[in-house]
Amino acid sequence: MGGAEVEIERRFLVDGRGPKPWAENNEGIVRMAQVYLGKTGFEVDVEGCRLIHGGTVLVAGLAADRIERIAAFQEWSVRLRMENEHAVLTLKGPRTGATAAEHEFPVDPALVKAALERDDLPSLEKVRHLWRGSDGHLWEVDEFEGPLGGIVIAEVELDAEDEAVALPDFLGLEVTMAKVWSSHALAKLVLEGRRLD
Numbered sequence: 001m002g003g004a005e006v007e008i009e010r011r012f013l014v015d016g017r018g019p020k021p022w023a024e025n026n027e028g029i030v031r032m033a034q035v036y037l038g039k040t041g042f043e044v045d046v047e048g049c050r051l052i053h054g055g056t057v058l059v060a061g062l063a064a065d066r067i068e069r070i071a072a073f074q075e076w077s078v079r080l081r082m083e084n085e086h087a088v089l090t091l092k093g094p095r096t097g098a099t100a101a102e103h104e105f106p107v108d109p110a111l112v113k114a115a116l117e118r119d120d121l122p123s124l125e126k127v128r129h130l131w132r133g134s135d136g137h138l139w140e141v142d143e144f145e146g147p148l149g150g151i152v153i154a155e156v157e158l159d160a161e162d163e164a165v166a167l168p169d170f171l172g173l174e175v176t177m178a179k180v181w182s183s184h185a186l187a188k189l190v191l192e193g194r195r196l197d
Helices: 064-071 109-116 183-196
Strands: 006-014 029-037 042-045 050-053 056-059 077-083 086-092 099-106 123-132 138-144 152-157 171-174
Touching: 029 109, 029 183, 042 064, 077 109, 086 109, 123 183
Parallel strands: none
Antiparallel strands: 006 099, 006 152, 006 171, 029 077, 029 123, 042 050, 050 056, 077 086, 086 099, 123 138, 138 152
């Protein structure tokens, strides 16, 4: 159960004012709504092989070796996301270069929808286009919606930080190392804006 434990990706701003090859010719579109739970309240129940937040069980039945690896680290970013009709919990560790520890698990959609309805948690919405580059790499081009409408960010997952990748012409500034352009930082910005209203 769950996804890969390491994520290596490069991220770029995209100028969405010109042609949009990712929208015209892609391998799929995923509507996303995601919300970030606070680090306070997140609990790794090693004996019960469960992940818990605020007393609510997010995931149960994890393999003992995996739950121990998760428990060995305390600074996870905890994200719940709807991907079309599928619900996913993602734990992300801090990024070093283009690499971050990551664990993904399917969860109950009702859990995610309830968290998305809360106005005290950072959240955002975006449409992801899956676009294949000339060298075969799959790019995820995110067009943000709502208060972040107009922002477009493209990212590509790699097997190694030094892996060669053909950069599409539509890419702008690389923001891989700039934390202010992470989805978590953008979601916090939306939350701050709501508090000012």
